[in-house]
Amino acid sequence: MGDGRAVLVEAVKVKALEFREVSKTFKSGALGRRVTAIKDISFQLEEGEDLAVIGPSPSGKTTLLKLIAGIYRPDKGEILIFGKSIVNNLSWARKNTYYISQQMQLNKKLTVKEEITYFQELFKNPISRECVEMLELVGLSERDYDRRIETLSETQMTILKVVLGLIKKPKIMLMDNVLGEIDQKIIEGFTKVLNSIEGLTMIIVDKNIDLLNRVCEKAMILIDGKLMDIGKVKDILSDYPYKYDVEVSWKHDVDENKIASLGYPYQKIGGMVRYYLRNETELKEAMEKIIGEMDKIMQVQVSGIDLEDIYYWRIYPKQLNEKNK
Numbered sequence: 001m002g003d004g005r006a007v008l009v010e011a012v013k014v015k016a017l018e019f020r021e022v023s024k025t026f027k028s029g030a031l032g033r034r035v036t037a038i039k040d041i042s043f044q045l046e047e048g049e050d051l052a053v054i055g056p057s058p059s060g061k062t063t064l065l066k067l068i069a070g071i072y073r074p075d076k077g078e079i080l081i082f083g084k085s086i087v088n089n090l091s092w093a094r095k096n097t098y099y100i101s102q103q104m105q106l107n108k109k110l111t112v113k114e115e116i117t118y119f120q121e122l123f124k125n126p127i128s129r130e131c132v133e134m135l136e137l138v139g140l141s142e143r144d145y146d147r148r149i150e151t152l153s154e155t156q157m158t159i160l161k162v163v164l165g166l167i168k169k170p171k172i173m174l175m176d177n178v179l180g181e182i183d184q185k186i187i188e189g190f191t192k193v194l195n196s197i198e199g200l201t202m203i204i205v206d207k208n209i210d211l212l213n214r215v216c217e218k219a220m221i222l223i224d225g226k227l228m229d230i231g232k233v234k235d236i237l238s239d240y241p242y243k244y245d246v247e248v249s250w251k252h253d254v255d256e257n258k259i260a261s262l263g264y265p266y267q268k269i270g271g272m273v274r275y276y277l278r279n280e281t282e283l284k285e286a287m288e289k290i291i292g293e294m295d296k297i298m299q300v301q302v303s304g305i306d307l308e309d310i311y312y313w314r315i316y317p318k319q320l321n322e323k324n325k
Contacts, residue, residue, distance in 0.1 A: 014083035016047040016201040017068065017172060022077035024063055037063040039225045040077070045218070047171075050195075050202040052212040052233070054311050055222035061205045062101075064222070065174040068203065069099035082171065098170035100161055102177045106149050112160065113145035116167070123168045130193050131163040137189045154181040159190070166197070175204045179211050191215050209308040219307055233307065240305055240313065242276040244283045248290060249299040262289050267312055276309070
């Protein structure tokens with residue numbers, strides 16, 4: 001009998017988030033022409049799944065987050081948060097989500113303690129152990145709570161914004177380009193604490209691809225408001241034709257013929273060239289060729305494929321020179 005109940009619970013378990021053919025348009029210009037920000041998007045997220053949303057600007061990333069937060073309403077389609085429609089339960093949706101943007105302003109004249117106390121009283125929740133750990137990561141232990149916010153570094157203010165949102169205990173946390181200011185030195189500790197919070201589903205838009213790689217197990221690619229791809233990061237990476245990239249920073253400008261002479265697909269990004277290799281054999285061959293050019297090179301960095309490579313491959317395919325593949 002117990003097993004039967006478990007099966008039933010599993011069968012009726014609702015998704016943390018569900019989009020059903022959602023579209024959103026805005027008026028633009030004096031003539032009021034409609035511009036499509038999101039077009040016919042459908043996807044689902046389980047509770048606790050963390051989603052990275054990547055795409056060029058504009059592609060609908062911020063609009064997507066604001067639709068989930070109930071700031072915007074869809075023109076078409078349905079959005080469900082834990083089985084409840086946002087349109088029919090807007091106050092409930094807003095209660096269970098928290099949206100943080102780059103434009104979110106802290107009251108810099110207040111102390112850290114005063115700001116935390118205000119949010120504790122607002123949401124009627126105490127500060128959690130995870131929040132305290134996050135603050136300690138950036139040098140804000142309890143004895144530092146009397147510091148005025150205006151004296152904090154950008155990284156400290158960013159972490160404080162996240163902490164204030166977590167005091168609400170939202171079911172879904174929406175972060176819109178707020179994590180880019182985090183110092184690389186604390187990313188590992190920060191993401192470890194973030195991932196330890198039970199029952200929290202995060203949807204993150206950010207240019208900090210390293211952080212997205214560490215936090216999110218799923219990724220979504222948006223281009224011109226259309227959903228181009230969504231899935232587990234490991235599955236998206238497994239579909240990618242290359243396994244390694246080698247970033248080469250040349251001492252001086254080199255012409256395309258020289259760059260292409262190595263014989264591998266590449267992208268030129270400013271003064272850096274990123275070569276793409278399919279396997280370890282190609283990687284070994286490429287490194288032998290690069291070593292032969294070291295007098296013309298400042299720096300070489302080898303890494304496995306990650307979300308940054310997927311970003312450039314899917315979003316800027318014409319910039320990937322594959323004629324030598």
